[in-house]
Amino acid sequence: MREHRAGAAQQRPVRRSIACGAKLAVFLFAAIIWLGLPQTAAAQDYRFTSVEIEGNQRVSGATILSYAGIARGEALSAGALNDAYQKIVDSGLFETVEIVPQGNRLLIRVSEYPTINLINFEGNRAIKDDDLAQIVRSQSRRVYSPATAEADAAAIVAAYEQGGRLAATVEPKIIRRSDNRVDLVFEIAEGRTVEIERLSFVGNRNYSDRRLRRVLQTKQAGLLRALVRRDTFVADRIEFDKQVLRDFYLSRGYIDFQVLSVSSELTRRRDAFLLTFNIREGQSFDFGEITAVSDLAEIDPDEFLSAIRLRPGMTYSPVLVENTIARLERLAIRKGLDFIRVDPRITRNDRDLTLDVEFAIVKGPRIFVERIDIEGNATTLDRVVRRQFRTVEGDPFNPREIRESAERIRALGFFSSADVEAREGTSPDRVIVDVNVEEQPTGSLGFGLSYSASSGAGAAITFSERNFLGRGQALRFSFNTGTDNAISRLSFTEPAFLGRNVAFSFDAVYAVTDKENDELFRTQQISVGPSLTFPLSENGRLEVRYVLSQDRLYDYTGDSSIIADEAAEDSLITSALGYSFSYDTREGGLDPNSGILLRFGQDFAGVGGDTEFIETTALAAAQTRVWSEEVTLRAELEGGWLHMLDGNSRVTDRYFLNGKIRGFEPNGLGPRDPATGSGEALGGNMFAVARLEAEFPVGLPNEYGITGGVFADFGSVWSLDNTDGGVVDDDFNLRSSIGVSIFWTTPIGPLRFNFAKAIQKEDYDDEQTFDLTISTRF
Incomplete structure (x- = not known):
């Protein structure tokens, strides 16, 4: 026991030392942790008895204090002081801001942004300065803002991207001037236009790449790439192309059609894109x-x-x-x-x-139209927009009719944008139709050149206003002159006469010819005439008209006694009533690949005046596309009959078939006076022609706009009131011709080159193997 106690006694000091050492270690560890932790400073409050502002010139001190939100004598923490600094900076009026507490005094030192003296654009050629000035928000005599200048640079870059210049860069710079003013300069590097070198399709089995390219707004770079801007790559245009491609297939029964993807790949030289549409056609229903x-x-x-x-x-x-x-x-x-x-x-x-x-x-639900609100029409009168609605206030609401009205408003061509939306009115059973439009220019002044085999080379000046005085009326004046003729025309159209779906038109014409087509006389015509046109059916239209004209035939120097007798009357006045009925399915017909045009008209002269006759004309035309829409077939049948009730017809009134049968010169077929050495053309009171034509691709890229065609024409002109005792052959003598055509769609208009050969003709007919005209297709 003693030994055990003694051992235990000997061990107690050791245990105490161990316990003391452990306490010391814990204390040191806690001290180290406490020293390593960040110390929180005591919050400091500021209280200012005075606030001074330095550096402000245009902005008043009271305005700066209102931004800061600091009041004298109010206790402020350091965080509140920092918030005041940020509010002054966010005002956008100051280039630098400094807040300095100085005891009971607060100093706010600012440096105002300079005023813009002028804005310049450098390096731009594709977009003019005036157009760029409409894009930027920065303006002269306004405070310069770096954020606004950067946004302006981005907007300019976006404008260049719309034109296909994807590498364009814009850097805004300032040039310091006196009196805290700067010149803002946008340095522009336009870069090259990135074209679409190849536009192709994957997955199309029923329609060729060439046919589908004609559908898209985006075009492949072609021969006239310097003039055609739709061959540049614009990313935003791709979505529109996908939609029109889908509409094309849906209208042909391919209800499962899909655009799976559109891939764009840069060429090795990085100056053009290869654009590929990956599609799935499906089946036609x-x-x-x-x-x-x-x-x-x-x-x-x-x-x-x-x-x-x-x-x-x-x-x-x-x-x-x-x-x-x-x-x-x-x-x-x-x-x-x-x-x-x-x-x-x-x-x-x-x-x-x-x-x-x-x-x-x-x-349907019982919902009424409460009202129609129109905004944005600064020039166009409200009634012009409102009459595009078949619905008025108080009528039952029809969503389909509202959509159709919106399309009619856009089709006017008066507005760059037109949005039509319906919202709930003052009660759940009423709606308000909001129409928001943005005006665009509707007038134009044009200068042009023309050529035809009958009139030769000529020039044209045209002025037109499609929205005259904001009333939706059309006013047009044109002056056309050729080698031997000049025609001036003034026309006016009111599309909603007396608020009805009736178009009123008025035309005035002054035309003179000086021995046109090698004729040996001169002519002068002055005519005026009002007309009314109104629909009879979905595709049918009826026009009723009145024409008052004075026709003069003078200075005849030929040898034909027939024409000499007609020229002796010199000037005749014609007063005629007439009508024309037309039926046209080329737009909105049941078949997107086919269409027909029927036209029949008559004019009855003798309501006063010097002449009495009945003139009847008729036209029947049809067009269809075949062979996967690669080939277009056209057929036209046309005829006319001038029946004189009193006296004989004149050479200026009769038919000559110029341009109606190819392969013959102007005035080159029909009755002639054999008594004259040159066989002067007399024309005829009756004519009938049939024209057959096929247009097809010739293997060139579609973007060149060149296609080929073949044609065959048949017809004749005959019948005279005066045959000089039977000397003149005015019988029905059939003529025919065949030939090939080259169609070329150019930025100045569609041109047509005809190479024809007369197959059936009379000895006195004059042939013409080549003809260049402005193409007028069905």
């Missing part, structure tokens, strides 16, 4: 069964079904469905049925690739 149904007692489905023009077997198109819905809803309005909606119910038949369409005629 036709219309199947077409039906109309309704659960409404006041609706007779058969009556609405009879108004549908769609037939089974026609190529499916969403546009045709939309047009049919609009037609049925208009029929319901005419029958006095309000709030009628037509819902298309489509059933897909993959086995026979058809789509059955059931038009369900249902009752």
Whole structure:
């Protein structure tokens, strides 16, 4: 026991030393941690009895204090003082800001941004200074802002990118002037235009690359790349191209069409893009069964079904469905049925690739148009925009009609942008239609050159205003002169006469010829005439007109007794009433690849004046595309008959078929006076021609705008009131010709080169193997 106690006694000092050492270690460790931690300073408050401001010249001290939000005698923390500094900086008025606490005194020292003296653009050639000035927000005599100048530089770069100059750079710089003024200079490096060297498609089986390129707004660089700007690469244009490509396929029944991707790749020289559209066409669907149904007692489905023009077997198109819905809803309005909606119910038949369409005629919600608000029309009168709506305040609201009205407003061409939206009105059953437009220039002054085989080289001056005095009226004056003629024309059109869907026009013409087409006489014509044009159907138009003219035939130096007798009358006054009916499906027809034009008109002279006659003209034309829309076929049949009721017709009134049958010179076919040495052309009172034509690609890139064609013309001109006792042959003698054509679409207009050979002709006819004209296609 003693030994154990003694051992224990000997161990106690050791344990105490260990315990003391542990406490000391803990204390030292805690001290080290405490010393290593960051020390929090005591918050410092400021209280200023005076605030002084230095360096301000244009900005008052009170304004600076209002930005800072500092009041005398108010306690401020260091954080609040820093907030005051940031508020002054954020005002954008000062280049430098300094806040210095000095005891009870606060010093605010500022340096104001300079005033812009002038703005210059350097290095720009593709975009003019005036156009760039419209882009930038910085202005002379305003305070210079670096942030605004940088934003202006970015806007200029975006404008160059829209023009295909993707490498353009803009650097804003300032030049210090006296009195704290600066000159702001935008240094521009335009770079080269990045063109589209190749535009191709992957996945197209039914339409060639050449056909699809014609659809897109973006074009491949071609022969006239210096004049055509649509061959530059603009990224924003790609989305539009994808949409028009989709619309192209949908209108041809390819309801599953997709643009899978669009890849753009720079060439090795990095000066052009290779653009590729990866598409999936799918299958083309036709219309199947077409039906109309309704659960409404006041609706007779058969009556609405009879108004549908769609037939089974026609190529499916969403546009045709939309047009049919609009037609049925208009029929319901005419029958006095309000709030009628037509819902298309489509059933897909993959086995026979058809789509059955059931038009369900249902009752829509009872919503009325409260009002139509129009804004942004600084020049155009409200009524011009408002008459594009078939709906007025208080009418039932029809979303489809509002969309169609928006399209009609855009089609006017008076506005650069036109947005039409509907929002809830003062109650849930009322809507307000907001129309926001932005005006654009509608007048133009043009100078041009022309050439034709009949008139030779000529010049033209044209002035037109499509929105005269903001009333939506069209005013046009033109002066055209050729080698032997001059024509001045003034025309005026009011598209909504007396607030109706009737167009009123007035034309005045003064024309003179000086031995045109080797004739041996001169002519002078002065005419005025009003007319009214109004629709009869969706594609039909009727024009009624009155013409009062004075025609003079004088200075005849030839040997024809027939023309000499006609020239002896010198001046005749014609007063005539007439009409023309036209039926045109070239726009908005059932088939996007085909169209027809029918025109029939008559003029009855004798309502006063010196002449009495009935003139009848007719035209029937058709066009269609075949072989995957690569080849365009056209056919035209035209005729005219001038029937004199009193006296004989004159050479200035008869037909000569100039330009109507190719392969013959102007006045080169038809009845002639054999008693004259030159066989003077007399023309005829009747004519009939048939023209057949095919246009096709010739293997050149589509961007060159060059295509080829072949044609065949048949016809004749005959019948005279005076044949000089049977000396003149005025019988129906058929003429015909064949030939080839080269079509060239240029920035100055579509040109046509004809190479023709007369196959059937008379001995006295004059041939012409080559002709260059401005192309007028169907």
